Amino acid sequence: MAETTQEPIAAIAGQCLHYTGVYGPGVEIRTHCSAGVEYRALVNHEMEPGWFIRLPCMTRDPRCDWMPDDPAQCSKLELPNDDQVDEYETWFETHFAKMMEAIKGARVRYNMAVDYDRQTGRIRTGDFEDKITCPKCSGTLHFIVKATGGHDGQCETDDCIMWRSCNSTWARG
């Protein structure tokens, strides 16, 4: 466990440091930001589709130039400075590279098992579970290749590498 793997606060240019995303993984609704502000309260609990576009959390949309004429106001708005943005980008690039390395390592291990099965005539059914050494923290990283397709991985170290059900299927046989 050489290095700290704690994910820093996401510092994205033009986006409030407290913004958590209104929708999270699995599309559960996140109602409050990390500064405790309720997103819907900022827009007077407006219910029309697209209400979140008026949130002041993003001062520019990274995907397009269009921004609302009447963005809501928030007294807790705190934009990152350039150093924070650089630091986060560096962390993200390193973390992402290590995650890709882990997925590749898991795939190599899985392919070895498939080759061994082929040589020995073993028919494998159900999910395939194994572990590799985590390329980021050198701890133990568990992974599973689902019989239904997709693969998940999770390091035993808190806040280290984790991935879920990539769409690609590592075809068997």
Ligand SMILES: [Zn+2]
């Ligand atoms: Zn790890």
